[in-house]
Amino acid sequence: MRTVVFVAPFLMEATLKFVRAAASLPGFRIVVVTQDGPEKVPQGCHHWRVGDGTSVEGIVEAARGVAKQWGGIHRIVGILENIQEQLAAAREILGVPGTTRIVAERCRDKSLMKTVLREAGLPCAKHRLLRSHDEGMAAAKEIGFPLVIKPPDGAGCRSTYQVSSFEELNHVLTELRPSPGHEALAEEFITGDEFSFDTITIHGKVLFKNILRYLPGPLDVTRNEWIQWCVVAPRTIDTPEFAPIHAVGPKVNEVLGIHTAFTHMEWFRRPDGSPVVSEIGARPPGAQFTTLMSYAHGRNFYRAWAQAILEERIEIPIERTHAAGCAYLRGPGQGRVARVLNVDKAQERVGHLVVEAKLPQVGKPKNAHYEGDGYVIVRHPDTQVVEQALKIIVETIRTEYA
Ligand SMILES: Nc1ncnc2c1ncn2[C@@H]1O[C@H](COP(=O)(O)OP(=O)(O)O)[C@@H](O)[C@H]1O
Ligand SMILES: [Mg+2]
Structure with missing residues (x-):
């Protein structure tokens, strides 16, 4: 049995899917290092309580305890974006293989990431790291409006602003108060459609x-609370429109030094078709994306993640057999979910395409995030059918808050 330390400060359902997948592989002892109690830990896994699962010290101390009880550690893993650097530091301290500190830093620090990418000649937004209000004003003069101002290490659109004038910029900078050690990132605003580019990379090869x-x-979506976000996995990605990103995407992994990881990159397609790299994480995507990938390929991608990270292998070929899409349910207003309307009408029209759904739960406090309070996943071999179904879902189902 090889011992795996799975760090999950809190055991959310999204994380548990990866824990269960790791536990489903034969030959591994999965020790879940968490601040939560043992009751949520999946069967077959061990529970290890940690005071602070987001700190290097907490993770290292827990891993040392685990090693003392069960012997050497095979891997230290975790899904959460904001603990990737800490996991890498813990691996380095304990001599455990996996994504290194420098690679984790390049994937976490959006300023460093863009500097490395631009030096390699890969397309990404012009950027400036801001250590003061004045540097923000100077960046606007150099780059021009609109600008995006965000934390260098954010996630989920936290504290992310689109600003179109000095007045708006002044307002945002006054709120963020950038300073040395508490920098903000200013970026040229990229116009275009937005996509992900996700990979399973093993030994430096995008497989x-x-x-x-x-x-x-x-x-x-974040700026307009009436928008219900949709994400589509097209039936095929081997089309001329995606040829440029197929060329650029793997180079991004290479120049950042990604060795063995499930990666999640985001990119824009400019109106002229050219790609602009936005950001990358050396971890699987959130927001049901791994589930969408599973439905599009008829393959469990949670398990594929576990095989890639714990066994450094991938079962190929992986064939794309379907288009799949997710509609994220939410609505305008504040408070708690009061009503979810017209589900029956949507069911009547697209129910035959629905493969998974979680409706907003009446009484639950509103989740202001773009993922909203529930979701519906549809699947069909034809991308247009999936897109049409998502449109019907978001135009029909209404979530009300009170
Ligand atoms: N330079 C940019 N140009 C246009 N839109 C941007 C830019 N940077 C960020 N955004 C928008 O903000 C969102 C969040 O920014 P991102 O860098 O992906 O941070 P997060 O880690 O919060 O996902 C992006 O998905 C995109 O919609
Ligand atoms: Mg992002």
């Missing part, structure tokens, strides 16, 4: 590629 289309981009 699997995936593309998802965002309808619309997350920032537009």
